[in-house]
Amino acid sequence: MKTGLQKFTEKFVEGLLFISGSITSLAVILIVLFLFKEGWGLFNETPVEKGSVIALNKSNPVQQLSAAQVKNIFDRKITNWSEVGGNNDSILIFSVNDITNFYSEAELGDSLQFVPQRISELMGKKSGIIAFLPTEYLAKNFEGRILPLKKITLKGFLKGKEWFPTAQPAAQLGILPLILGTLWVSLFAILIALPFGLATAIYIAEIADNRVGKILKPVIELLAGIPSVVYGFFGLIVIVPLVQRTFNLPVGETGLSGALVLAIMALPTIITISEDAIRNTPRAMKEASLALGATHWQTIYKVIIPYSISGISAATILGIGRAMGETMAVLMVTGNAAIIPHSILEPMRTIPATIAAELGESAHGGLHYKALFALGCVLFVMTLVINLTVDLISARKKYSK
Amino acid sequence: MNPDPAKIHRRKQLSQRLVFALFTLMSAAIVLVLVVILGFIVVRGLPAINWGFLTKMPENGMTEGGIFPAIVGTFCLVLGSMIFAFPIGIMSGIYVNEYTNDGPVKRFMKTMTNNLAGIPSIVFGLFGMALFVNGLHFGDSILAGSLTLGLLVLPVVIRTTEESLKAIDNSFRIGSYALGATKLQTIRRVVLPMALPNIITGLILSIGRISGETAPILFTVAAYFLPKLPHSIFDQVMALPYHLYVISTSGTNIASSRKMAYGTALVLVLIVLALNLLANALRRYFGKKVKMN
Numbered sequence: 001m002k003t004g005l006q007k008f009t010e011k012f013v014e015g016l017l018f019i020s021g022s023i024t025s026l027a028v029i030l031i032v033l034f035l036f037k038e039g040w041g042l043f044n045e046t047p048v049e050k051g052s053v054i055a056l057n058k059s060n061p062v063q064q065l066s067a068a069q070v071k072n073i074f075d076r077k078i079t080n081w082s083e084v085g086g087n088n089d090s091i092l093i094f095s096v097n098d099i100t101n102f103y104s105e106a107e108l109g110d111s112l113q114f115v116p117q118r119i120s121e122l123m124g125k126k127s128g129i130i131a132f133l134p135t136e137y138l139a140k141n142f143e144g145r146i147l148p149l150k151k152i153t154l155k156g157f158l159k160g161k162e163w164f165p166t167a168q169p170a171a172q173l174g175i176l177p178l179i180l181g182t183l184w185v186s187l188f189a190i191l192i193a194l195p196f197g198l199a200t201a202i203y204i205a206e207i208a209d210n211r212v213g214k215i216l217k218p219v220i221e222l223l224a225g226i227p228s229v230v231y232g233f234f235g236l237i238v239i240v241p242l243v244q245r246t247f248n249l250p251v252g253e254t255g256l257s258g259a260l261v262l263a264i265m266a267l268p269t270i271i272t273i274s275e276d277a278i279r280n281t282p283r284a285m286k287e288a289s290l291a292l293g294a295t296h297w298q299t300i301y302k303v304i305i306p307y308s309i310s311g312i313s314a315a316t317i318l319g320i321g322r323a324m325g326e327t328m329a330v331l332m333v334t335g336n337a338a339i340i341p342h343s344i345l346e347p348m349r350t351i352p353a354t355i356a357a358e359l360g361e362s363a364h365g366g367l368h369y370k371a372l373f374a375l376g377c378v379l380f381v382m383t384l385v386i387n388l389t390v391d392l393i394s395a396r397k398k399y400s401k
Numbered sequence: 402m403n404p405d406p407a408k409i410h411r412r413k414q415l416s417q418r419l420v421f422a423l424f425t426l427m428s429a430a431i432v433l434v435l436v437v438i439l440g441f442i443v444v445r446g447l448p449a450i451n452w453g454f455l456t457k458m459p460e461n462g463m464t465e466g467g468i469f470p471a472i473v474g475t476f477c478l479v480l481g482s483m484i485f486a487f488p489i490g491i492m493s494g495i496y497v498n499e500y501t502n503d504g505p506v507k508r509f510m511k512t513m514t515n516n517l518a519g520i521p522s523i524v525f526g527l528f529g530m531a532l533f534v535n536g537l538h539f540g541d542s543i544l545a546g547s548l549t550l551g552l553l554v555l556p557v558v559i560r561t562t563e564e565s566l567k568a569i570d571n572s573f574r575i576g577s578y579a580l581g582a583t584k585l586q587t588i589r590r591v592v593l594p595m596a597l598p599n600i601i602t603g604l605i606l607s608i609g610r611i612s613g614e615t616a617p618i619l620f621t622v623a624a625y626f627l628p629k630l631p632h633s634i635f636d637q638v639m640a641l642p643y644h645l646y647v648i649s650t651s652g653t654n655i656a657s658s659r660k661m662a663y664g665t666a667l668v669l670v671l672i673v674l675a676l677n678l679l680a681n682a683l684r685r686y687f688g689k690k691v692k693m694n
Contacts, residue, residue, distance in 0.1 A: 010585050014500060020489045021496035024559065025513040027552050031520065034531040199427035207421050208428070216428060218681060219435050225606065225673045226438070227613025229642040233649050233666050234438050264434055271431075297417035325521025327616040328642070332650055352523040352616070359527070359620055364535060376527040380520065387519040391512065 032380070039374035042157070042367070046149035047170040049367055054169055055123060055131045055144040062086040066150045068162070070170040073130060081128060094122070094131040120144065132169035157374065163338040163349075165358065165368045173371050175378065177340045181348035182382075184341050185255050185334060186323035189262035190270075194316060196263075197270030201312075204271070205278040206300055224268035232332030235261035240333055247345055253335030255348040261329045266319040273318060277311020278304055314393045321386035325379065327352035351379045439670065446667025449660045455668075458628040463648050464657040468665055473630055474543075474638030478618065479611050481547025481634070486555045487604060493555075494562025499588055518556035522616040525553045529621040544634040546622025553617055554607050561603025565596040598687035602680045609676040613669060615642040641669050 047067035048054060054070060056062065062084055065073075072078045073091055082088045096119070099108065103118050116139040123129060123144030131144065152173060160174015200220075204213050239260050244252030281304045289299040305312070335347025336357060355372050362368035457467030497514075501507040529549030539545040569592050577587040615623075623643035631638050649662040 006583065010583055013585050014496075017492050017496035017500060020492035021501075021510055023489055023493060024517045024555060025510065027555070028513050028516050028520075030532065031517075031524065031528045034528055034536070035524065038527075038531055196427050196431060199424040200431055203424045203428040207424060216432070218677065219432050221606075222439075222674070222677055223431070223435055225609045225613075225677055227615070227642050227669055227673065229613065229615045229646050230442070230666050230669055231438075233645055233662060234441065236649060238441065264438075267431060295413045295417045297420050298413070321519060325523065327521065327523040328646060332646070352521055355523050355527065356616055356619055359530070373527060373531070376524050380524055383519050383521055383524075384516065387516055391515065 035373060035377050035380060038370060039377040042173070042370040042374045043152055043154055045367060045370070046151055047173060047367065048149055049168075049171070052132065052134050052169065053138070054147045054149065055133060055142070056147050057123060057127045057129050058143065058145045059127055060086055060089075060145070062147070064148060064150055066156075067152075067170040067172055068160075070149065071162075071164075071167060071172055074132070074169060087127075089128040092126055092129045094126075094129050096133060096137055157371075158378075161340060163354075165362075165371050171367055171371070173367075175351070175375060177338050178349055178351050178354055178375065179378070180341055181255070181334070181338075182324050182350040182352075182379075184344060185258045185330060185348055185350055186262060186320050186326075188255065188259035188344055189266055189323045190316060190320050192259060192263035193266045193270055193319060197267050197315070197319070198274055198312065200267075201271045201274035201278055202300060202304075205275050206296070206304070220268050220271055223264065228265065228326060229328045229332075231261050231265055232329035235329060235333040243345075249345060251335060251347065253333055253347055255334055255341060255344045255346060258330045258334035258348065258350070259344065261333055262323045262326055265326060265329060266323050269322055270315045270319045273315035274308070274312045277308035277315070280311065281307045310393050314390045317386055317393070318390050321383050321390075324350075324386070325352060325383055327356050331356050351375050351382075355379075439674075442663065442666050442670050446663040446670075449664030450667060454661075454664055459626065459661075460628075463626060463661060465661075468639075468641070468644060468661070468668065470628060470630060471639040471641045471644040471665070472668070474623075475612050475641045477543050477631060477638055478546050478550055478622065478640060479608055481543055482551035482554060482611050483604075483608070485548060485551035486558050490555050490558025491562045491600065494559045494566065495588060495593075497559070498563045498566040499584070499592065514556045514559050517552075518560070522553060522614055523619075525549055525617040526620050528552075529617060534621055540635065541620075541622055541624070541637045542635045543622055543631060543638055546618045546638075546640075547634075549617045549621045550611050550614060553614060554611050557607045557610065558604065561607070562596070562600050565599035565603065566592060568599065569595050598683065602683050602687075605676050605680045605683070609673040612672050613642050615640075615646055618643060641665060641672075645669065 047070075054065070060081065062081060065084060069078065069084050073084070074093060076093070078084060079091055080088065081091055096115070099115060099118060099122075102122055108114050108118060116137050119131070119133065119137055120139040120141070120143045123131060123142070129144070130147075149170060157173055157175060158179070159176055160172065161176050162172040162174045163177055164172040200216070204216055208216065235257060240252035240257050242252070243249065243254055243257045243260070247256075285303055285307060286299055289303045290296070294302065330350050331353035334349065334353065336349040336353055337347035338349045338354070339346070341348050355375055358368065359372050362372060454467045455472065456469050458469055459471075460466030493510075493514075497507060497510050501510070526549065529545055529552075533539045533545035533548050534541060537545075573591050573595065574587055577591045578584075582590065618640055622637060623640050624637040625639075625647055627637060627639050645662060645665040648658040648665065
């Protein structure tokens, strides 16, 4: 007989278990919330760090500049205001250190107390001036005009070709090179890993006798168990010099080195999932094929592989997802140059590696910090799409059964 | 004239033999890769490892001395995340497999677990920094690092538990109910004890995963150089994987800390190797035991 206490205990434990069961959902929701909360803040900001402004002469008709334009002006690639929609007037770049070029020490005061005033005066006098100033140097009745910069947009973030998050005066936050780097490295890794992974999966499931299979299983388990930082270390010491020597490159830290390391790391995923899919082929189909006179190999590639193709594609896509999210090994061997890659033999930088390398240096809540969280959001979305695709593929497979 | 059937047969046999030989070679190549990686690290790392290396503080810009604080730190992190993730993960696995029917609730929970498992480890690091370090003001601490690592390993624990429970034949549950046991009693006395060997094996493998992860601890706990032991869960610690990363890429003197790096890598590999061997031994032991009954 159930007593009241027993019933209560049953219900209580069930409740407890339900709460535990909900924790992954809660975790995913919290991760999304925090990631996007910190990352989304980026799109309300201008690319100038707080505490600094960009100022012009009041007569200058230019109303707004983008981060790239500001960078080109301060790099002296744009030298005339007409290039950015202003008057035909040459650009005069000014920062606080330049003040001594215009005023004597006496005019600036003994303890430099007149500097803000002098800057203000100068801003009023020179029509082509553009100044990058800390806000504490703004005088009360500032004679220049503070220029609002274009806000960072999602489109600019995704399509921007330059990633200089700490550049002064305007941060360049374009992640296209990072996205491309991530894709190049992980796709190449799968290209290398897929033939080997598939061959091994077929070998274990169809060709090898049990004893050999029993040796291969722990090998694959171990490959999956080795920490990524150890792979990175191995890659740094063995694969990087190997790539450098083989292709006669100035540096061995290239996308190819990263792809090779990632290929080894992606193998266990590809092998185990493909093997499961191959083993799931109904015996009747195999035997029917053999009975018709097909050889074992013909059966494998005419019957078994077509049957298990959805599982194999799921394995491949999952492998790409793993490779895209891998951080440490890639960080250690790809060279981390944030430029748009043209060949796999160039240094590349992936999204996870960028976050890992830069988050430690960014000020909490600053522009750079937010940009890295936005990068995290992009990575999250990329892997989410991959996971959902895999779910879709495996769901369809069950349905067709 | 038709081609000779025997000839076709021979050609088919030949191509099969060629393809199978190729596949065998490719599988052997994978074994070779593992042997090369392990061999390389063991051969280069073994000379670096001695008693002092395992029990001393790092000295002289991390080019001499030992890795004791990193070992202790990794131990703390493993312990912390086990305390957090194992009970919750096992309970969650029990709920999904024993209490839900095939319906939207189960599907939702499974999808969420899969999604959590698919999130890259660096994103866990970002999240841990935003929530535990800054949001809850734990600072860079064992607590923040353990919680982050625990979340990362949670899906592994849940899936292991689920799979182990699924493998228990339903007749055991029905038999238990027939004897008048309640659901909870059935789970506690019948299902869980039978599934436990598999669950434990899975958990042991997940410890290897925890001890090797670097990205989640980068911004939540790991210290670059901290030659003392932690006193509370709010202290920072060094950790083996991060230590390996630091001395092999950004140490003060990369060339002279190479030996330390090999040693650290070997210690990490040995931990994973030992855990794998233990899991395999347990599997064999329990496998025999179950068969005997």
